[in-house]
Amino acid sequence: MTQPGESILIVDFGSQVTQLIARRVREAGVYSEIAPFNAAAEAFERMKPGGVILSGSPASVLEDGSPRVPQAIFESGLPVLGICYGQQVMMQQLGGNVQLGDSGEFGRAFIEIADSCVLFDGLWAEGETHQVWMSHGDKVTSLAPGFRPVAASAGAPFAVIADDTRRYYAMQFHPEVVHTPDGAKLLANFVRHVCGLKGDWTMAEFRQTKIEEIRKQVGTGKVICGLSGGVDSAVAAVLIHEAIGEQLTCVFVDHGLMRSGEADQVVSLFRGHYNIPLVHVNAETLFLNGLAGVTDPEAKRKFIGKTFIDVFEEEAKKIGGAEFLAQGTLYPDVIESVSFTGGPSVTIKSHHNVGGLPERMNMKLVEPLRELFKDEVRALGRELGLPDVFVGRHPFPGPGLAIRIPGEVTKERCDILRKADAVYLEEIRNAGLYDAIWQAFAVLLPVKTVGVMGDGRTYDSVCGLRAVTSTDGMTADVYPFDASFLTRVATRIVNEVKGVNRVVYDYTSKPPGTIEWE
Numbered sequence: 001m002t003q004p005g006e007s008i009l010i011v012d013f014g015s016q017v018t019q020l021i022a023r024r025v026r027e028a029g030v031y032s033e034i035a036p037f038n039a040a041a042e043a044f045e046r047m048k049p050g051g052v053i054l055s056g057s058p059a060s061v062l063e064d065g066s067p068r069v070p071q072a073i074f075e076s077g078l079p080v081l082g083i084c085y086g087q088q089v090m091m092q093q094l095g096g097n098v099q100l101g102d103s104g105e106f107g108r109a110f111i112e113i114a115d116s117c118v119l120f121d122g123l124w125a126e127g128e129t130h131q132v133w134m135s136h137g138d139k140v141t142s143l144a145p146g147f148r149p150v151a152a153s154a155g156a157p158f159a160v161i162a163d164d165t166r167r168y169y170a171m172q173f174h175p176e177v178v179h180t181p182d183g184a185k186l187l188a189n190f191v192r193h194v195c196g197l198k199g200d201w202t203m204a205e206f207r208q209t210k211i212e213e214i215r216k217q218v219g220t221g222k223v224i225c226g227l228s229g230g231v232d233s234a235v236a237a238v239l240i241h242e243a244i245g246e247q248l249t250c251v252f253v254d255h256g257l258m259r260s261g262e263a264d265q266v267v268s269l270f271r272g273h274y275n276i277p278l279v280h281v282n283a284e285t286l287f288l289n290g291l292a293g294v295t296d297p298e299a300k301r302k303f304i305g306k307t308f309i310d311v312f313e314e315e316a317k318k319i320g321g322a323e324f325l326a327q328g329t330l331y332p333d334v335i336e337s338v339s340f341t342g343g344p345s346v347t348i349k350s351h352h353n354v355g356g357l358p359e360r361m362n363m364k365l366v367e368p369l370r371e372l373f374k375d376e377v378r379a380l381g382r383e384l385g386l387p388d389v390f391v392g393r394h395p396f397p398g399p400g401l402a403i404r405i406p407g408e409v410t411k412e413r414c415d416i417l418r419k420a421d422a423v424y425l426e427e428i429r430n431a432g433l434y435d436a437i438w439q440a441f442a443v444l445l446p447v448k449t450v451g452v453m454g455d456g457r458t459y460d461s462v463c464g465l466r467a468v469t470s471t472d473g474m475t476a477d478v479y480p481f482d483a484s485f486l487t488r489v490a491t492r493i494v495n496e497v498k499g500v501n502r503v504v505y506d507y508t509s510k511p512p513g514t515i516e517w518e
Contacts, residue, residue, distance in 0.1 A: 006198065008032040008191055009049040011040045013057030013067045013085050016511075019332065019474045020176035021053055021083070021187070023373060028188035029199030033371065041070035051079040051195035053187075054086025056174060060138050061085065061092045062100060069093055079194045081187075082170035084136050087161070090170050094144035101137045101155075108179060109134040111159045117150040119160070119169055119189050123182055124151075132159070133179035136172055167194055203376070203383045207239070210368050214243035218324055223366055224316055225326035226308070227252040227270065227278070229262040230396045232328030232369060234269075235381040239368050240326050241276050242384065249277045249322070251315045253308055256284025257400030257414060260422040269390065279319070283311055284411075291402060291409040297518035300409065304399040316363065326366040331373050332473055373472040394439045395473065403518035407446030413461075416499040417444040420463045423496060427489045428467070437479050440467035442493075443506075443517050451501030453494075460501035463493055468515055476510040 008025050012018045012034050025032035030050075035043035044052070052073050059066045069089055073080060082090040088098045111132050113124045124130055132153070140158045143149065147168070151160035156172040163169070169190065175183030191197050225237045227250050241248050250270055254263050263280075270276045290303055316322045369377055374395060381391035401417050402409045421442040428434050443464040451458040465486070467479035490503035506513075 005048060005050045006031065006201070007047055007049045008051050008053060008195070008197070009040070009044055009047050010034045010053045010055060011069060011073070011086075012036050012055045013059065013089070015056035015058070015085070017174060017176055018055040019373075019472070021055060022331075023472060024176050024184045024187045025053070025191055026201070026373075026376070027184060028191050029201050030191045030195075030197045031201045031371075037067040037069070041072055044070060044073060044076075049078070050197045051081070051191060053190070054080065054082040054089060054170075056084035056086065056135070059085065060100070061088045061098050062138060077166075079167035079190070080169075081190045081194075082168075083176070084172060084174060087158075087170035087172055088136075088138055088140060090168065091140045091142075091144050091147075094146075094168075096140060096144035096147070097142040098138050099141045101139045106135050107133065109153045109155065109173065111151045111153045111156075111173070113151050115148065115150040117160065117162045117169070118164070118193050119162070119186050120150075121189050121193055123185050123189065131179075131181060132171075132173035132175075132183070133177050134173045139172070169194065203379045206372075206376075207380060207383055210239060211243040214240055214366060214368060217364075217366060218244055218247065221247065221323040222319065222321050223248045223324040223326050224312065224319060224322045225250045225366075226312060226328075227266055228328070228396070228398060228400075229258055229266045230328070230398075231374075231381060231391060231393050232330055232377055234266075234328075234386060234390050235377050235384065236326055236328040236367075236369050237270065237276065238274065238384045238386055239380070240366065241274065246277065248326070249279060249319050251279045251281060251312060253281050253283055253311050255287040255304065255308070255400060256411065257287065257304075257402050257409070259396065259401070259425075260418045269387070273387075279315055281311055281315060283307075286311070288409065288411055288414075293408060295407050297403060297406075300402050300518070301399050304402060308398075323364060324366045325363045326368070328377075329367045329370045330377060331371055334370055375471055392435060394434075394437070394441070397516055403516050404441060404443045405446075406443070406517055412499075413444055416461065416497060417442060417463075419497045420444070420493050420500055423492050424465055424489055427485070427492065431485060433479075433481075436469070437467050438470040438473070438476065439515055440465075440479070442466075444500075449502045451494075453501065458501045460499055462502045462504060463497070463500045464504050464506055464517070465489065466506045466515070466517070468510065470510075470515070473515065476515050478507050478509055481505070 010021050022032045022034050092098055109132055110129050113126050113128045146163040147161045149158050150162050153159045160171045175186045192199050227233045237250050252266050267280055270278045294300055378391050401414050405413050424442050428440055445462040445464055447462045448459050468476035469479055470476040486505055493500055493503050
């Protein structure tokens with residue numbers, strides 16, 4: 001991915017916000033990767049990073065069998081930064097003491113800077129007080145040899161500690177979250193000043209590196225790439241086409257679960273604009289027949305993923321000799337699908353485009369975007385010259401409308417949802433709000449309510465509207481439409497979409513909700 005020594009390894013102990021550490025490091029211009037603690041030794045050996053960051057965790061270092069840092073990291077002589085649990089596990093392993101906290105410290109806290117530290121360069125000075133975000137029960141009660149305290153809070157006498165000789169630093173608070181206003185700068189100081197990394201990781205560099213990687217991986221082989229109509233598969237296809245040209249054939253499996261007009265757009269862009277060989281498979285009947293009677297969200301995802309691969313297998317045989325299958329897998333997909341063996345992480349939902357393909361296909365995966373977050377994929381798309389209508393498009397899930405129709409998926413329900421969704425997005429664009437929103441879509445609920453239309457009584461479906469703001473899809477806030485906008489959309493949907501007589505707006509953030517309904 002990048003030159004040895006020019007990256008940061010983040011050891012994940014199961015914190016819900018570990019992904020944010022990776023984002024902050026990348027924002028500082030340094031490539032970073034996350035590895036679960038039980039795979040960290042292997043990742044450390046492969047990456048040869050310039051430094052290591054240890055994440056937080058819901059675990060306690062005082063529990064038997066709680067996660068530990070691979071010894072190779074401490075023996076390497078590289079800089080290490082511990083965050084929350086990362087601080088406690090450093091102390092536990094290096095000769096300090098940790099005790100169960102009486103009450104813990106949660107939420108906004110203030111730390112007083114007691115001494116100078118390279119992490120504070122150009123940021124914090126001795127005697128100042130700064131806001132941070134705490135979330136810990138246990139606390140460090142004595143430091144390992146070589147460490148000195150450089151900041152304290154009311155509940156954490158060792159809020160920041162430093163061992164300048166070994167370049168080990170640790171903090172009890174979370175610098176990666178927005179509630180620690182200077183946190184991103186603290187992390188930037190670690191990767192730039194402590195680790196001495198140049199901070200020149202850019203999309204232009206990523207593009208060149210990836211093109212070389214794709215050429216090396218594929219050689220003279222043929223690749224088939226699945227186009228979904230979304231940003232990820234489009235960017236993956238254009239990048240691979242730039243690397244290997246005619247060796248790539250794109251397969252667009254039209255599963256009948258697309259948004260309005262999307263299939264035509266995909267075909268015209270790739271066949272017309274890019275002149276990329278494209279096979280358009282109309283598989284609507286196959287998918288909808290298979291989804292008949294299926295209501296469980298995971299069962300829907302699994303069926304769609306499996307059928308998608310089955311169709312690919314068939315097309316690969318027709319194309320002949322394709323050794324590789326390309327996918328637009330992203331980093332959040334990879335992270336959310338990882339579950340520690342016996343560890344604290346929970347797989348929230350399976351992503352149909354992550355993981356190995358059935359061995360019977362005898363194809364290898366090409367996943368050029370698997371290290372990128374969504375906004376980085378957009379930046380790469382712009383770097384590759386993709387039109388903004390594609391690059392700026394809201395995320396769309398692989399299983400399509402199937403997971404926006406809780407309950408059974410039918411052609412009739414898909415058609416109703418397509419129309420409602422098109423009205424909603426049209427109004428968002430008309431109001432000039434499309435680019436301010438991360439994702440907006442309609443959901444067709446498995447609920448019928450009584451309504452009055454004209455002089456008659458109706459008994460029709462409820463349409464839910466969802467719109468959120470986010471930077472990477474890992475967390476999301478509700479978009480605050482004004483009441484007049486929502487009234488206008490609801491009026492249009494009820495009047496123009498046969499089968500809907502009530503419209504509601506979803507005010508749930510992520511967490512606790514996910515962005516999609518299923």
